[in-house]
Amino acid sequence: MARIRWKVTSVPHVVKSSARWQWLRVRTAVRSLFYNHFLDTTYVVDICMEPIFWIVDNFTKFLGPFFVVAVCALTASVVVIAYWIGIPHWWARSPTATVVLMVVGHWLLVNICFHYYMGTVTPPGFPPEGSLIPEAASICKKCIAPKPPRTHHCSVCNRCILKMDHHCPWLNNCVGHSNHRYFFLYMVYVVAGVLFLMVFGVQLAYEEVWLAEEEEPPIEGHPVRVNDTMLIPVAHVLSSNIAHPATEMNVNVSLEAAPPPPARSLRRNCIIYMAFITSGVFVALGSLSLWHARLIGRGETSIEANINKAETKRLAARNKVYVNPYDLGRRRNWRRFLGLRRGRGWVKGVLLPSEHAPFGAGLTWRTASLAPQRSPRGARGLDPALDALALAAAAAAADSSSSASSSSAASDAADADA
Numbered sequence: 001m002a003r004i005r006w007k008v009t010s011v012p013h014v015v016k017s018s019a020r021w022q023w024l025r026v027r028t029a030v031r032s033l034f035y036n037h038f039l040d041t042t043y044v045v046d047i048c049m050e051p052i053f054w055i056v057d058n059f060t061k062f063l064g065p066f067f068v069v070a071v072c073a074l075t076a077s078v079v080v081i082a083y084w085i086g087i088p089h090w091w092a093r094s095p096t097a098t099v100v101l102m103v104v105g106h107w108l109l110v111n112i113c114f115h116y117y118m119g120t121v122t123p124p125g126f127p128p129e130g131s132l133i134p135e136a137a138s139i140c141k142k143c144i145a146p147k148p149p150r151t152h153h154c155s156v157c158n159r160c161i162l163k164m165d166h167h168c169p170w171l172n173n174c175v176g177h178s179n180h181r182y183f184f185l186y187m188v189y190v191v192a193g194v195l196f197l198m199v200f201g202v203q204l205a206y207e208e209v210w211l212a213e214e215e216e217p218p219i220e221g222h223p224v225r226v227n228d229t230m231l232i233p234v235a236h237v238l239s240s241n242i243a244h245p246a247t248e249m250n251v252n253v254s255l256e257a258a259p260p261p262p263a264r265s266l267r268r269n270c271i272i273y274m275a276f277i278t279s280g281v282f283v284a285l286g287s288l289s290l291w292h293a294r295l296i297g298r299g300e301t302s303i304e305a306n307i308n309k310a311e312t313k314r315l316a317a318r319n320k321v322y323v324n325p326y327d328l329g330r331r332r333n334w335r336r337f338l339g340l341r342r343g344r345g346w347v348k349g350v351l352l353p354s355e356h357a358p359f360g361a362g363l364t365w366r367t368a369s370l371a372p373q374r375s376p377r378g379a380r381g382l383d384p385a386l387d388a389l390a391l392a393a394a395a396a397a398a399d400s401s402s403s404a405s406s407s408s409a410a411s412d413a414a415d416a417d418a
């Protein structure tokens with residue numbers, strides 16, 4: 001018969017080890033639910049900032065239509081003032097000059113309206129859904145979908161955008177592969193438009209605001225002091241109260257009659273408003289256009305500019321030189337950005353409103369190492385054999401991974417580069 005031997009002294013030890021074991025199990029289970037191999041300070045900061053990003057993104061999305069209305073109202077107000085004050089002023093000076101200015105002004109206006117409208121309604125370009133994307137270089141963590149080179153996820157649109165530049169609240173649209181040209185040319189034409197208004201309106205403003213102030217009628221006689229604090233010209237008092245003694249009531253009446261007539265005052269305020277708007281827009285959009293022009297000349301988007309900067313710094317620390325794979329040279333970058341192929345020059349493609357599509361589908365990109373070299377005679381076009389070789393080289397280059405590119409990139413065989 002078995003005998004049970006109780007050891008009272010060992011009970012606390014058994015309870016303690018059992019509790020410790022249970023605690024370890026629970027802790028491991030909880031940690032396994034939140035395990036992340038990439039957990040670091042940046043990741044934690046990103047997670048903490050997520051609510052702020054959410055508010056900003058939703059706020060931007062909500063305010064988008066109001067920004068569009070504001071742009072339209074601002075543009076319309078400037079055009080109405082130019083018609084109301086500018087055209088009669090120039091017509092009185094020279095009808096011929098007025099006709100020339102109207103032609104130039106309307107050319108700028110048509111281009112501004114066209115590029116703004118197209119930038120707003122043209123989708124920026126999205127990766128195809130529900131089909132294989134052989135060009136995909138990575139996976140979007142938010143869409144859980146393949147991401148072609150130069151594609152980025154827009155948190156405002158909540159979609160992946162081909163060759164995304166940025167989300168523009170003024171267009172209430174993302175700026176990407178398909179509408180980047182409209183966005184840039186809109187800015188350029190707005191800057192040209194406000195410069196046009198400033199150059200041909202500065203004399204008008206000088207005459208109607210500056211000189212008008214200096215030509216105020218001089219004070220005649222001695223000033224009248226009211227309650228020992230306010231001085232008013234005797235001329236006003238005399239003109240309105242010539243037949244009456246200057247009682248307190250009469251002085252009040254003359255003070256109300258002192259401001260200039262409403263029409264003149266409105267005209268003057270409109271000119272001052274135009275001066276503020278045009279100079280402000282010129283400085284703001286002018287500097288933004290120059291910055292974007294610099295990026296376009298280097299073959300990079302706003303997002304890539306940050307990535308390339310970080311990569312340059314990172315590789316410089318290892319004594320390596322970073323080369324932007326999408327930089328094909330300034331001239332070629334510009335031609336590709338503006339979509340200038342054979343048969344479409346600057347006049348048809350830039351100076352006049354044009355709906356032509358950009359180069360390629362935005363899924364594959366020609367890289368600097370694959371760009372066809374111009375022949376010594378300056379022959380145009382792309383040799384198909386050279387392009388096939390380039391594609392093969394691209395695949396090999398992508399596999400061997402050059403230090404220049406963080407994402408694989410293949411040549412856009414469909415393009416006929418000029």
Ligand SMILES: [Zn+2]
Nearest residue numbers: 140143153160
């Ligand atoms: Zn995405």
Ligand SMILES: [Zn+2]
Nearest residue numbers: 154157167174
């Ligand atoms: Zn967007």
